[in-house]
Amino acid sequence: MGFNINKLNPEQRAAVEAIHGPVLILAGAGTGKTRAVTCRIAHMLDQDIRPESILAVTFTNKAANEMRERVGEMVTAKAARAMTICTFHSLCVRLLRQDIDKVGYKKSFSIATGSDQSGLISQLIVKKGGSKEKIKPAQVISVISQAKSKSIPLEEIEDELFRSIAVAYQKELRARNALDFDDLLILAEKLLAEHSSVRAKFREYFRYVTVDEFQDTSAQQMRLLQHLVSIPYNICVVGDDDQSIYGWRGAEVTNILQFEKFFENPKVIRLETNYRSSESILNLANATIKNNADRREKTLRAFKKGGELPRLISMPGDKEEAEFVAEEIKNRHLDYETPWERFAVLFRTNTQIRKMEEAMREHEIPYRLIGAQSFYDRREIKDMMAYLEVIMDATADVPLLRIMNTPPRGIGLNSTMLLIDQARLRNSSTWEVMLDEVFVKETFSKKVGNAINDFVDFTLGLQEKLDQEVPASDIYEELLIATGYVEWLKNNCKTETEKHQREEAIYEVKDSLSRLELGLSKLREYLDKAALDSDKDDDDLDNKPGVTLITLHASKGLEYPNVYLVGLENGFLPHKRSAEEGTTDEERRLFYVGITRAMDDLCMTYCATRTKWGQLESCEPSAFIAELPEAGYIFTDHAELMAEVADEEDMAALLREMKS
DNA sequence: GACTAACGTTTTTTT
């Protein structure tokens, strides 16, 4: 046995031992949920369940990696490798890579991610005459995604312009044999729903299914699970309705609130002993969350009694807020040798981090940023992946169109449009049109024609190498040289550090490719993983020492001894859009998630003023603060605090004087 | 077709 069942509390033990039939584990924040789930999986192996038949689905890559790691500590490496532990989206990709042809796509489909989508949408906005209406691609993408996740046909979108863009978008994706993130779920479900042979195959394969962070699942994902699980319904879902913070993305709390309706007679197990936070922190959290109406009643008990009272400090402005947090962290680090990693600063929106980052740099505090926007679009990586995908299969339009003129090689937007139009006319891929020498010669100027032919030759050359089993990393090296990509990229960087970072990223890809086994299917897997993995720096971030700056959303599932919850103002923490959308409860859950990240020390702050794009704006404290029991925290005003500090310094100076 | 300069807009959360 790879774990000690006696180290678990009775509830956790019950969870571990409930292997057969539907199981609902209601696991409050910090109650050892991951521990219970990973032990449960290890226990399954002890019961002679084959590792191949175990499927564990998570919501984020980070969670999947963590679970894989923790399970890996308890079972043999061989067993760990045989299990399937992945996100919903990568599960769908796996299903679809095997059988998507049954629902009308080619198996070589590509995945259209953020920048692919917005690129296409911007073109369509222009085409549909929406440029005057100041529509942003992000808006359209959000509307499309909402519709898809609620299974509303795009043809039924109310706004005419949005509708026509959405419909054209879907048509174009289809023509490019590409799926966006939502399509992955939709088509996987369709595949399972419509093809009983496929359904039977996967039901036979995955006999024991576990779903983590179940409160985040959508109606769509629920249907997918129902197809995937059959009698005797060995499905175990783990979650906490109080931590449901992805409603805006289609998460249905009903899935967890009414689990019985989907799988009858589940064993319900409640994990209510919180091992993470001190009693005083937990009291605050409980006081907050009880203001929400729709929830499974539960009482979190603190394992760690007592503890320091959380602090609430009012700040004159965001500058002072950042300054204060940075200074206090630095002092504690110096005075008590508290390692940087123990501190985290939590905020509602990505834009709030800027000031904090500045302060950290000024005080020379090492920090790591999680979930910042700038992080997301790693153009160089996506470009390189697109090149590799094109070399694997040039009929894949999405990656082809991405790199056709990146770096610029004389095939501009107009020429590209002509190529696409012709491809749609012929019902073929763009690549096939490029191969048609007669068409190219007749349509384009000599200059453009040559550019196209050169690109075709270049691609064919690399394809041939791949066929001859030249290692991917060698091909990669060659394409870097042939395209002059690195030089072009560096020319487009503003700062030296940016140059460094981007170049480094490119060579990191080469390193990972050189570790890759030979063969097309391995490369395919690698590319799929890259497309779905926005978490990118697996090792980078975890190993980097420093204070964590993180959004509330990204902080779910994590814990820190010292937590700073900053920017607790109306408009930010209940976010101003939540009032219009009627999602105040979700904002409160977000606050709850923030509080429950803290183990020993929690410091909350709000500002009287804040600089919003240059302008000074006044703010009022969050409505959630008024809901807290006054005895539950210590309130201080920034001015008082500074006066105290000054006093202490005066006193110290006085003492020194007297001594001398 | 590619590059530069000036303009205008912007901030929720993410697979």
Place this chain on the structure above:
DNA sequence: AACGTTAGTC
């Protein structure tokens, strides 16, 4: 204050 987009030029 910073970013992206647009229009104008080579």
